Amino acid sequence: MESKACIPMYTQLLRVLASQQMLFRLLSVGFLLTVLNLSVQAQSDQTITGRILSADDNQPMAGVSIVVKGTTFGTTSRADGTYSLSVKPNSAIIASFIGFQSQEIAVGNRTTVDVTLRSDAQTLGEIVVTALGIKREKKALGYATQEVQGSALTIARETNVTNQLAGKIAGVTVVGSPSGIGGSSRVTIRGERSVDLNKNQPLYVIDGVPISNGFTGASGRGNLEVDFGNGASFINPDDIESINVLKGAAASALYGSRAANGVIVIKTKTGRGTKGIGVEVNVNQTAETPLKLPEYQNVYGQGNANGGDFAFVNGGGAGLTDGTDEAWGPAFSLNKNYPQYNSPRTLNGQPIDFRGGDLNAPAGSLITPIAWQPESDNLRKFLQTGNTQTMSVALTGSNDAGNFRLAHTYLSQKGIVPNTDLKRNTTSFSGGYNFSPKLSANAFVSYVKGESGNRPSISYGTESLMYLFNCWLPPSVQLEPMKNYWMPGAVGTRQAGWNYNYHDNPYFTVFENTNGQLYDRIIGNVSLKYDFTNWLSLQLRTATDYTSEKREYRRAFSTQRFPFGQFRDARIISEERNTDFLFTANKEINQNWTISGTFGGNQLLQKSDFLENNAGQLNIPGIYNLTNSRVPLQTSQSIVKKRANSIYGSAQVAFRNYLFLELTARNDWSSALTLPTYARTFGTQDNSYFYPSAALSAVFSDMFILPRAISFLKGRINFASVGNDTDAFTFTQAYNPSDPFGTSQVYGETDRLANFNLKPEISTSFEAGLEMKFFKRRIGLDITYYHTNTRNQILNIPLSITSGYNARAINAGLIRNTGIEVALNLVPVELPNSLRWGVDVNFSANRSKVIELSDNLQTFVMGSRRVNIEARVGERMGDIYGTGFARVQNTDPKLPFYDPTGQSVGQMVFASGRPVPTASLVKLGNYNPDFLVGINNSLSYKNLRLSFLFDIRQGGVLYSETQTVGREGGIIVETLEGRANGYDLSLPGNGVIGQGVKVTATNADGSGTFAQNDVKLNSRQWHTAWTAGRSIDEGVMFDASFAKLREVQLGFTIPDRIWGRVPLRGVTFSLVGRNLALWSKVPHVDPEALSFTGGTALPGIEFMSIPSSRSFGFNLGLKL
């Protein structure tokens, strides 16, 4: 069918603009506007001068706009607050500055007119940055937003700045990376709306322009996953002035599709308002240690519960249990000496320079038995104290013509895992220039260069450290001697270790098998603003987010999975470009009515190019170069491109500055919903979608006279919808190439079935809120209720593979989110002697419910790893299903374990002493919390400041793979149950009889007769039986509730006067700590664990996460 979506007029303009170099673009548009600006010159008879001062501190103010009333002619104040302006006699001037009340002053015949501006804060005019970078008075907003100041991000830091939103913003959930060192984090706002786990993250916007926040690249090619960080993890906190979180759809309607999950609006710092030249320096140094380590048993060493001895011969089964990797061996004892991998070797009675594990030792050499001792602290000793240093210097300047900020930040992080690191250099420039009182330009560019020599492999497999430590490293294995990880005389070709059947030496893993990364990212935007009149302006803007990244996976010779080594080289180029225009009008009709509005358009372009080459085996050890491949290179490449055109507008009507109505509307055209030429006969295209919003707010405290206790009362309500498209190439039914078989090329059809009739998704929401302040603002309360329906989600729903396909793209589903958010701000103490105690509490609770999926689909498996994350109709999003323990029941005679007597009902059923699994999947809980609470206390007295933030999560469950496999291996402390006295079942304390019943007879009608289980299993059998050999999940589910002492800051500001003539100002020294303490019921691991599979973050499933870390250190900030 014919594509009818028409290009808006501006698209052509944008296309022309986009095709030019940025500078040329700027100049040409500037020229265009200058030409149009024909009649700016006003006749002037008299020059006035003056100074603009702030009423708050009596300091001069730069950058204040001074306009002759009734004209468009004006100027801005210089750095020292002075200005000069030509005016006609008897005219009036208007001085205005954002965040301050505008003032109108009659000039009369004066030549000096000084103006003192009163901060708007005094009239509650808190300013926030909203959609498209538009600054709005908070009181005029009909929706909920919450802000974090940049300073809160740079004192107690995290390498991934998004982690710092946890606890600070009501309704925001942050789950951090399993890998440490600035890895990805998963942020959700107001819960999950999409059953596609990847589609619940908010949009990140810098200075009004979206940036990309993808996880790129699944692992494949036999390697485990590596978390290389997602887009937002690269943002430099030092460049952030504020982060404003727009939670609902109304707040974000103008950002378009991607804003359905909320928007994180980042405003960068500028030099505006600097007096003269300013220099700001910030130094931060922290140390990181593991927050929580697994508890391992240290009573029994390597072995297999046979009660016999241990002897290392070849680490592959030639000795006594030296091929096994489990800790069911002999108990430690001072009286036992065994040959071990780290024993010295002798030849003919003479010591030689070979260890037990050096299998290339001369024939006939003997391994000397050494003491059988536990090494209870292997992991703690293996991990190191990480450290993070950040140095940031910013140079700022401003005068009446312009302003700039030039900053550089250097970050260097050493992870708690040896030989993992991250270095990040960020250079940012932000500048603004007023060509004339009407024409100004702004630019921001940030260049990030990042480098990591090694990021750890995660998940379950030989490349992952926690796979070894949590599951398969008996405490008899002393790690320290493994630091020398090559066999003598075989450096580069044969690793030495304790077990050659299954495992890599962990030092070998971290030092030789590295996952390196190198990236260059440029985020930049330039904008040009022209004020036609004092009420109408036009802004043109273009922005780019460009990343070029290289990843290198090196695997050395003798690696378990890669005996001949491996070298994998991936290059990823990704780019997002936004070009837009925006008209802004703001007109005060009369004293009662003010009308403002915007009209704009945007063109979005996303491109990425992923290219990977894999040398599956190497010729020469140690040469990591694609030319050193001993096998044909395996190449994969994927080029993705997507474009969207949008047109949007908004209108605000304010009545007497206490009643506000805002309407927005937007229409998008997306390439991703456009049928490619070959598919046009297969379906009906619907690539254009429109979505409006309306928001109303009323400041009752200005409308009515309220009791004195109520200082401020505002209500707000809004309705909004947001449309959404889908990924590029959703309409492609591809045939994918794979490795050829000799000369035969190999292709196969993709297992996902395309759908050529996809419609845009639509999410509609309702939100109502109340903001209150009492007792001169000593108590502030902001309550929000919301309700969101997300429909027509574009999903790849799983199909029974018997249909030929594993998944099919459809529009389906209705997910309903409801929730409340409460922000409570208290100032219990505020004394004239400057002692102040403030408490900020954020509370949020969200319920996402699956109302419908599609006609013949009642269950959607959102993610699966041992357990399923399933969306079932009528149930909550985030439910986890898995196999449970079968229990006796008396509800259904047709089902197993029916007990007509009712006596054993509820008891676990055992067969041969082992728990019996349920026949079908059962609900094991929901990973989403019941509610989240963040409590921040801040105390200040004169120059001292103390703050501490508790982050509490109540409810939710976690599946722990560490439990499942750590039990099998006899590694974790739980496995001491049943072997109090070794393995002899006749001794007390040995063996376990499960609490429950066994079936003694099955009656003719199918019901059972039950008796107490009396079959004793030895401890090794018991701990494997607990999960029925990784089949029963119920026994390893945990309550994921936790409380964390998320952040502590103790700061001291040295009074400027101390420095005298030394040009130091604002010197602040702080002691800082993050994630200092954790209270949780989950054993061994931090409940905030996240597992990755195929590039998707799976919440609620712990799968060998690297321990999270606490950090503590200091921060020093100063100005020159």
Next chain:
Amino acid sequence: MKYIKSILLLLGLFCTTACDKDFEVINNNPNVPTQVSADLLLSGVLRNTINDQVGEAWGIGNIVIQHTAKIQFVNEDRYLWGERNGVWNSVYGNMRNVQNIIDLATANKQNNYLGIALIWKSWLFSLATDAYGDVPYTDAIKAKSDGIYVPKYDTQESIYAGILADLAKANDLLGTTSEVVSGDILFGGGTAGIARWRKLANSLRIRYLMRISNRRNVAADLQAILNDRTKFPIMEANADNASLTYLAAFPNQWPLYGSRVGSFDEFRASKSLVDRLLALNDPRLPVFARPVERPSAVGRVEYVGIPNGLGDTPALNFNGGPQGVSRVGLPFACLVCSSPAPVPNVSRGLVMTYAEVQFLLAEAREKNLLSTGSAETFYLNGIQANMDYYKAVVPTEYNINVTPPTTYFTQAGVAYTGTSAEKLQKIGTQKWVALLFNGLEAWFDWRRTGIPTVTPGPDNLNTNRVPVRYIYPRTEQSLNGTNRAEAVTRQGADDINTAVWWDK
């Protein structure tokens, strides 16, 4: 206002065309084709499914039929099976591309491709139904063509009717058009390849007729094949074997070649296999097993198999530990499992061999399902063919002599003597040896014939029953629940002890 007008006017000047036609180009995926020819699909289908078949043999087939046994991670050897989705995913995952070949070949009138695809479809569906019982067949793989997303499960009986009909049809189609088949990594394409495909079609028919022979009278069909060998060619020699020859080069080597030592050596020669072969002084024993590293006396070459179905601890400690138990033979070994490194492509990916055909015919003749030929000749041919096969593929540097001693065929345990039941026992036992590493075929065959005796291990967790079926994948409960439930009602409980139709 005049400024706005000027701006809008200027913007208007830029607007020449009015449609975003380039969106169609942008959204056209440049990375991959949306159409390919049949040969490109054929090579992938063949490789994937044969690799899966080797993996399934290794992971469960050899174990359940007691060619191998485990010394560690013994769950599967104790019949703690859980869901086993390998066959399911392999069959249905590849059937999509088989169907694509059928569609392309039908549209392009390429009967050679069509015949090959029908044979492969038949083989794959037999794997699925033999492993699971009733499975989707008629409705299967119709999501794209007919919008069937929840296929009904067909009875095994009707599936076998379909399989046998398709194989007959394939035999008729092959060679009736002239297109040259490429991508045929199994038989090498060309006229010679087509001839071998036809032999496979008819040989598979014999296999499947015998499969259902306890439930249906298949004598006439079998006899018809044997009566007209021109019209119904069957495998005549090892050269006709349907077996994939792997390549020396990564990544198309013997699928187990890249295993970790421990993961390979967890699997050892089973006592059932070693003892039976020792009793016959069978020259194939060194092919299947390696001498223990710690024999009972220094210097002795000793083969010790481990009993199946021991618990963790007894398994690992059997005969004094892993060094006292025979490893799986060198021809199957992984790169790092042996020093010097083994050859990467000794073993073949077996689909069906001439030896099996001979054993099938021997059984059929012995049971008088055939009235022509000599059961003894078929039987002896089968043994000889299997030994010849190993003689041909095992490299000389392995120093394995697969030539039987002259007394081999005359000893009481081998000679075709005794009662009919005893003869069937001998046929079945030799067939069992010959089916080593042939996917799940030995297990399927044992379920039908009960030959040889398979005794559950002492620590088995299935109340001394050998499993006779896989349970349906767990995901079917949520993705195709109604149809699965219907099949379970018809067939019996969805557990590993419910016999399938031909086994009832």
